Amino acid sequence: MESKVTSNKINEFRRGQQDAIPVLLGFIPFALVLGAQATQKGLPPYLVALMTGTNFAGGSEFTAVELWTSPPHILLIVSMSLLVNIRHVLMGAVIARYLRYLPKRKAFFALFFMCDESWAMSLRDTLKNQQTTFSLPYYFGISSCLYLTWVSFTFLGALFGEEIGDLHKFGFDMAFTAVFLVLLRGMYRSAKEAIPWLISLVVAGIVYLMIPGAWYVAAGTIAGLLFAVLTNRETV
Amino acid sequence: MISLVTILVMGLSTYLTRIAGFLLLRNRTLSPKMETLLNSIPGCVLISVIAPAFFTLQHADIVALAITLIAAWRFGLLPVVIIGISSTFLSRLLL
Numbered sequence: 435m436e437s438k439v440t441s442n443k444i445n446e447f448r449r450g451q452q453d454a455i456p457v458l459l460g461f462i463p464f465a466l467v468l469g470a471q472a473t474q475k476g477l478p479p480y481l482v483a484l485m486t487g488t489n490f491a492g493g494s495e496f497t498a499v500e501l502w503t504s505p506p507h508i509l510l511i512v513s514m515s516l517l518v519n520i521r522h523v524l525m526g527a528v529i530a531r532y533l534r535y536l537p538k539r540k541a542f543f544a545l546f547f548m549c550d551e552s553w554a555m556s557l558r559d560t561l562k563n564q565q566t567t568f569s570l571p572y573y574f575g576i577s578s579c580l581y582l583t584w585v586s587f588t589f590l591g592a593l594f595g596e597e598i599g600d601l602h603k604f605g606f607d608m609a610f611t612a613v614f615l616v617l618l619r620g621m622y623r624s625a626k627e628a629i630p631w632l633i634s635l636v637v638a639g640i641v642y643l644m645i646p647g648a649w650y651v652a653a654g655t656i657a658g659l660l661f662a663v664l665t666n667r668e669t670v
Numbered sequence: 671m672i673s674l675v676t677i678l679v680m681g682l683s684t685y686l687t688r689i690a691g692f693l694l695l696r697n698r699t700l701s702p703k704m705e706t707l708l709n710s711i712p713g714c715v716l717i718s719v720i721a722p723a724f725f726t727l728q729h730a731d732i733v734a735l736a737i738t739l740i741a742a743w744r745f746g747l748l749p750v751v752i753i754g755i756s757s758t759f760l761s762r763l764l765l
Contacts, residue, residue, distance in 0.1 A: 525712075528691070550716065603759070621712055635718070651718045658714030662706075662707055
């Protein structure tokens with residue numbers, strides 16, 4: 435009985451690793467670019483690895499590197515990073531019910547690795563199989579791959595920054611968008627339920643064009659959510 | 671030294687954002703209405719993150735995005751990523 439449970443966990447873990455492969459294709463070029471940019475801003479490779487190892491949050495890391503000075507403006511960088519990452523609060527709230535039956539220690543450990551991709555993929559998986567708890571092995575299969583890839587390739591990018599050159603022409607940046615589009619499709623249920631998404635898209639886009647920095651993510655998310663709240667009230 | 675402190679504080683703040691939502695809601699049961707609202711968050715977050723891709727002025731990128739969007743509605747993750755990268759590469763090369 436116990437070996438069956440263990441082999442099931444291993445299978446789940448492997449399944450997570452496998453599902454993570456397309457996402458890795460998007461991670462790698464971004465990681466290399468981030469590492470290279472960080473070096474140009476004066477960050478030594480070991481600090482780059484420390485940053486990506488302790489944060490594992492690309493959006494805020496790119497923002498931090500962009501804002502990096504010698505010496506860094508700690509308050510500015512941390513507050514901007516918080517702004518980009520504030521969506522984690524909502525993400526954590528969404529999966530709270532799928533984590534609540536797990537031992538606290540495991541939940542807190544798992545949450546460290548929560549990023550857009552691992553969160554959305556595990557959520558999709560849980561809903562698809564109509565489970566009430568996250569498959570932790572599956573989640574860790576994904577997260578371990580993403581984390582190790584991110585940290586090592588940002589470190590490599592920092593080490594070999596000058597040799598990397600312009601990756602833009604290869605189109606790797608579309609991999610990131612591609613992953614998110616597939617995840618969105620997986621969440622799509624009806625046109626009516628997707629209207630808040632459209633609101634989010636438009637607001638985020640406008641804010642992105644008008645206000646420099648990372649405000650557009652929070653603005654888009656809040657706008658879509660507000661719309662959902664306000665239209666929900668009407669149906670009461 | 672201050673670089674090290676900055677990174678560590680940043681890391682801590684990031685982790686706090688990750689556990690905050692969980693801490694708030696793990697012992698609460700939500701009404702069906704709240705649950706519906708919570709369910710609309712994921713889509714809004716994801717689409718907001720990729721919003722800049724939809725508001726590009728580069729013709730090549732618009733074409734590539736359209737192709738990727740269509741692919742995303744039909745195929746699985748790996749094929750769509752491959753289609754996305756290659757269509758973008760070709761678009762930027764040819765257009």
